[in-house]
Amino acid sequence: RRIGLPEAVFCAGKTAEQIAIAAEAGRTAHGRCLLTRLDTAMLAALPSGLRTALDHDPLSRTAVLGDWPAVRDEGSVAVVTGGTADLPVAGEVARTLRFAGCAATVFADVGVAGLWRLLEIQERLAAFPVVILVAGMEGALFTVAGGLLPGLLIAVPTAVGYGIATGGHTALNAALASCAPGLLVTNIDNGYGAACAALRALALPADAGRESPAPQT
Amino acid sequence: RRIGLPEAVFCAGKTAEQIAIAAEAGRTAHGRCLLTRLDTAMLAALPSGLRTALDHDPLSRTAVLGDWPAVRDEGSVAVVTGGTADLPVAGEVARTLRFAGCAATVFADVGVAGLWRLLEIQERLAAFPVVILVAGMEGALFTVAGGLLPGLLIAVPTAVGYGIATGGHTALNAALASCAPGLLVTNIDNGYGAACAALRALALPADAGRESPAPQT
Amino acid sequence: RRIGLPEAVFCAGKTAEQIAIAAEAGRTAHGRCLLTRLDTAMLAALPSGLRTALDHDPLSRTAVLGDWPAVRDEGSVAVVTGGTADLPVAGEVARTLRFAGCAATVFADVGVAGLWRLLEIQERLAAFPVVILVAGMEGALFTVAGGLLPGLLIAVPTAVGYGIATGGHTALNAALASCAPGLLVTNIDNGYGAACAALRALALPADAGRESPAPQT
Amino acid sequence: RRIGLPEAVFCAGKTAEQIAIAAEAGRTAHGRCLLTRLDTAMLAALPSGLRTALDHDPLSRTAVLGDWPAVRDEGSVAVVTGGTADLPVAGEVARTLRFAGCAATVFADVGVAGLWRLLEIQERLAAFPVVILVAGMEGALFTVAGGLLPGLLIAVPTAVGYGIATGGHTALNAALASCAPGLLVTNIDNGYGAACAALRALALPADAGRESPAPQT
Amino acid sequence: RRIGLPEAVFCAGKTAEQIAIAAEAGRTAHGRCLLTRLDTAMLAALPSGLRTALDHDPLSRTAVLGDWPAVRDEGSVAVVTGGTADLPVAGEVARTLRFAGCAATVFADVGVAGLWRLLEIQERLAAFPVVILVAGMEGALFTVAGGLLPGLLIAVPTAVGYGIATGGHTALNAALASCAPGLLVTNIDNGYGAACAALRALALPADAGRESPAPQT
Amino acid sequence: RRIGLPEAVFCAGKTAEQIAIAAEAGRTAHGRCLLTRLDTAMLAALPSGLRTALDHDPLSRTAVLGDWPAVRDEGSVAVVTGGTADLPVAGEVARTLRFAGCAATVFADVGVAGLWRLLEIQERLAAFPVVILVAGMEGALFTVAGGLLPGLLIAVPTAVGYGIATGGHTALNAALASCAPGLLVTNIDNGYGAACAALRALALPADAGRESPAPQT
Amino acid sequence: RRIGLPEAVFCAGKTAEQIAIAAEAGRTAHGRCLLTRLDTAMLAALPSGLRTALDHDPLSRTAVLGDWPAVRDEGSVAVVTGGTADLPVAGEVARTLRFAGCAATVFADVGVAGLWRLLEIQERLAAFPVVILVAGMEGALFTVAGGLLPGLLIAVPTAVGYGIATGGHTALNAALASCAPGLLVTNIDNGYGAACAALRALALPADAGRESPAPQT
Amino acid sequence: RRIGLPEAVFCAGKTAEQIAIAAEAGRTAHGRCLLTRLDTAMLAALPSGLRTALDHDPLSRTAVLGDWPAVRDEGSVAVVTGGTADLPVAGEVARTLRFAGCAATVFADVGVAGLWRLLEIQERLAAFPVVILVAGMEGALFTVAGGLLPGLLIAVPTAVGYGIATGGHTALNAALASCAPGLLVTNIDNGYGAACAALRALALPADAGRESPAPQT
């Protein structure tokens, strides 16, 4: 009945009180709890006991309640970003993975309009069984990486861009329509989902494990 | 330079002559060639020598030129469809996998409006490392399976439906927006891509292998 | 000429003065008046006499001017939500029904990515002649419930979600395209409308009754 | 596990062979079977034994295999169409209802650009507990009827129109955005779904009844 | 070279300085100038000399610099609104007309979900050569009025509504797709344009007249 | 109750039998009947008695049953087209007007990418109280004419174009967003509606007159 | 008044008779005429005198009436396609250029999912002052080429693809949102327009020259 | 490997710290650096050393760190705007060009609803090899200028407008669908891109030149 992915409270659209209840429930059940989409304004509105207990990262808007688990995997997952503005989403990927005991390697600012940046790290990237690609604008990174790398590829389109790229739909559609074979895609900005998919592929459930309550709180 | 996924000629939008040239080139280079989106009208328009040499399946619109490889994997991939009308896309998945030596198991007509159909096979499905979900309409299958199964999940939305579901966009968006954690998504009707992604996850390259020309011609 | 549904003032897009005039007119005509989409900022801007006379609920953004009617129906309507963030809309449903004398039962956080939550209450839900389903994201709850429950089903998609789910369009389209037979749908976040539809089905007009002026002012 | 709505085979997107198998399976299980979206071209492609056994109606594209049940309800459901081109969808509504033993009354060509047509039948319509409104173009009928009639109102937008109205999206959106309180909506052209919803409201399951297999084949 | 419609400065997207320059230029050339989309925040940011010289109306966000002209027409134009929230746009219509010497009659809150409100004023409306219809949501008012009134009908959809009606697109599309013959449509919220169209139909140019500089500043 | 615009049967989406009944009914009531959207394939499918009685124009897809009325107006309406491919819609405008006794003047192929074509006829056009502009693609004609001409301007966007212009939505949106003041717009390809609007402006009802049944059947 | 680009008749949406008249007019005025979007069905419908006089290319659907001009430029323009299915549009580019005396070099099937294909020709491409990029699907070619090449870059998105890529909108949006600096874009499939833009950049007017009538008839 | 276009830091979506690092890196590598989309709020948040070193222009939201280069080109590029509200984007064009040593001439407020404004400067504009057209709303300027001017034409649609024109999509689509031959288009509001394209056409690389690091930072 349970599938063992990291517990997380999605904070957007919840009141401070609802977040506090869900986070405590998560910690009670599993010893720790991940919070996503927790911006600094909402952090400030949380009860002070909870607030000071959180390890919060403002760029990725994630926080952890309870201790981080030991690293059980290193070298399986690479996270590649097209630009500086994609770092918040890449941070959500890396922190969710780390919360499940998987230490990912982040390669930032590898946009293909400057192709050599990708070619310089191509061999290192080819060694990862799972590569998570995080890019906005027109998402050309997805296709170029898709043609160069043999591992499982997960495209995370981001809401980075303006005009026709507003909201991330152009990057999303480009990922879906990519002519690179076997590229898989998540919702726009869904770093949490990409991390969970990598854990599924690596069969690396969170230590709350298969007996844990459901992932949704 | 090559990433070892199954050679395929995507036939839609090509002339009979272009298809024939590409298919022969594929066979020359790798001993065999897969053709996708080859409907019976175009099959009839191919040069007769090529036409009779093809192993064509009208429902999935796929054909193979040359011998099928031996099965190298069985039991790793399940393909689940929501309805009867999703079978052409499921067939593209299964035939692409089989072309790369991977024998998948197909579970047809498991739509969640009749939930027991999924619950009856839940345990069998939970044993597969990779489950490919093929569904149109509102794509609720993606989320329900996503909450029940621990393996890598690949959603293939199909262009099955009418009105607001025309073209498959509702199923696609539902897959992307799913609250099941770690669900990954392909373009609408992209059975070939889902199969390639499964092969990436299983590290099961086609025997044409890493020295092969680019996968799509 | 009148059809006897609960009087309500829809406050979004009105000035404080317009709201005050409409609410007083409603009370004069029917003895009581329901206000919807009244957020705390606008509440604070109302004339203080009116403000203190209102029974306001900040989560559902509803308020009642005048006395609540007695309960005339209990056990006919269930309201089911997919997640915590759907509670404001569920509150609009329940408070509108209660304003018409119908006490609904709310079942919160029954998202189908954790299927057992729905299965555990399935039998209780099956006893309700009308079930109102409130969900955002990909709205898979609508279809799963639609296949399990025999009563009249009303889907209220909510604007909960991000990326492709922004604004609630994915949940709306999923409800409309559902392969569960006989599911009916309202506009995104339209809790008031779902409650009115339930009252139509139950033939339970507000006691302001058939002589009342038009329902929305 | 079963909810007792009329068995139906949705024929669009199925091969002749798939339709034949599904229809025979439906008759075997329930004594009769409804087929929807069966156009005359597909009818001609069915095995002749099946074809001659069907009671097919070309305008509504519905057919029945086996005997019609006796009428168990009359006077509960009215079906109102905005124009002549909406009659195919209205026919799908009425034939699905009749297949479940409910004889509906159809009022054709009651578009509100000629308002007197609706006003002339307003009193008769007000006597029906359920009124199904079938309209394309801008769907103004939905709102006008919604303000005049007290019963349960089900709007079925149709794909009738051109330019901005192509595909029925304008009528659909108008139904959803209607300021008539308590109007409920189905997918574009979903006459079958509207009929099932009416049966849910009337608690009038098909005689195959609650013990029957699931509605989806 | 000039067509004699009222000079107006469209203030949205302009800086305070740009507005001030354009308004003074308009007054210099024509003796008076109309400003549209001038909200109270921007009003406060204008140079105080200009600000105090303006006759500003906060609801319609319009202002006049210079004297109003005498009324040259009365009884030719009616402005009808569906709801209270449409009044700002109706105000832009009426103030633009008045700036050109045409005194319009406004009929507020005539939504067709309460049909009698329109029927009660039908005869009065039928006497106007030009009727401007201002409505949001599903815009059913456009079609009903279009079937009842013989004059020139101008539909102004408004950005009033939520969910599928957000931004006014549903009302716009309903106006365009209306089956009422001969209904004409403006952009969403374009009260200024509807007023100019009425002046074209009435051949009632502003007194700056045909010799005036171009309408755009 | 009737507003006196030309009787017309809109043939798209109707069966041959439905068209025949509606056309005869129209002639019986008013002595003549206009049919629109009647293509040559449907013409051939009509009962031969009706077919030979029709005055059919294949380019505009219009037909008249019964005698044409005498011309009662000449010189009031100009119809301007951007290109050759807009002539079918311009024909629907002109034939509908002529059916109501109004003889319009057509100016073909006046696209503004060759601006002199418009400037050469500018003075002649300025003399018409009503100018109907028919254009597809990007619809720049609407704005340029709107800045040059003083009469009532009706833009009819056409479904002429490809890529981003497919279906006429770009021309429609350009007409709506035009910065030419007072431009009014119809649905894409709605030549009939533009003609009816011109008749409203000119107060030139068809001779079937105010006692006639509703205009569209 | 004339700007000297190649005369062309756009045949889609025109009748055979209209095409014949426009082509003859073009030849009379300039000695030759280019026809675009002339498919083989319409070619067969042309008057036989014209048909046999045309130099028609079925793949690009272009034809020339009259003699081709001498080559006046070679080496200035490269045309690069992502895949085989883009060749019709690339043909429209090359034949339009050749009609104006400019001989372009076509590089076919250079999709970036097989990056080496582009890198192998990078140096040759860098020597062209103008490079026209023709690609469908997700259009990643545009960005990669944009980061490697110094010349003027014109992206022509094509309607090649399925699902989310249907109609070419994904390629179009990717071109517009590209983070390669200074990439310019045409409408989907607009090979003619890209060729004209190249001619503008090269100041290479057709020999029909500046005195010619307007370019599109 | 480098193509020699002006270095720029795109500031939207970056933190103050990220902007500071990128700007310093740009100056270190090339002696100067351009910052775009730097609004006054972010300017205030920059480290004071950087802030005071910047030459910032609030209207265009651009800033330069380091010395401006000498002018190397004058008279090659004209920038034309439709309205006052397009000036910020025109400023981004002109400042980017100036940063690369190219002094452009700006012609403001030349909207074609007042056609003489364009005709008065037509001859001057015809002398420029490159004309950049900046317009929002319905973008009719693009087509009219496209038919009058022989140079390379670059359309920059702006997000100026409301209703159907919100976000600039109508202007963008009009530019793409323009029937003026050879018009090229950038993303909405992409003044930087238009300037880079002009530099490509003029082969006027920034003096950081071909040896410079990649344009993206």
Ligand SMILES: Nc1ncnc2c1ncn2[C@@H]1O[C@H](COP(=O)(O)O)[C@@H](O)[C@H]1O
């Ligand atoms: N950033 C995120 N994006 C998408 N889904 C998330 C994210 N964070 C958490 N979730 C999912 O949302 C669930 C919690 O949702 P809720 O019950 O609304 O807090 C988690 O268990 C995850 O499945």
Ligand SMILES: Nc1ncnc2c1ncn2[C@@H]1O[C@H](COP(=O)(O)O)[C@@H](O)[C@H]1O
């Ligand atoms: N016209 C229709 N529109 C929508 N749903 C339908 C229609 N006809 C049948 N269905 C549904 O589709 C199910 C059968 O789907 P299938 O298994 O694909 O034949 C039926 O049991 C109904 O729930």
Ligand SMILES: Nc1ncnc2c1ncn2[C@@H]1O[C@H](COP(=O)(O)O)[C@@H](O)[C@H]1O
């Ligand atoms: N509220 C409005 N909506 C649409 N167009 C307007 C509005 N107000 C003014 N205009 C038009 O915009 C022109 C002025 O535009 P601008 O030069 O940007 O100030 C006026 O002459 C009108 O044609």
Ligand SMILES: Nc1ncnc2c1ncn2[C@@H]1O[C@H](COP(=O)(O)O)[C@@H](O)[C@H]1O
């Ligand atoms: N206003 C702009 N619009 C579009 N692209 C820009 C703009 N400004 C800078 N860029 C591009 O973005 C690059 C820098 O992006 P980043 O690395 O995110 O700072 C520049 O080198 C340009 O290619």
Ligand SMILES: [Mg+2]
């Ligand atoms: Mg939850």
Ligand SMILES: [Mg+2]
């Ligand atoms: Mg290829």
Ligand SMILES: [Mg+2]
């Ligand atoms: Mg009201």
Ligand SMILES: [Mg+2]
């Ligand atoms: Mg089924």
Ligand SMILES: [Mg+2]
């Ligand atoms: Mg202006």
Ligand SMILES: [Mg+2]
């Ligand atoms: Mg009718």
Ligand SMILES: [Mg+2]
């Ligand atoms: Mg032409």
Ligand SMILES: [Mg+2]
């Ligand atoms: Mg960067």
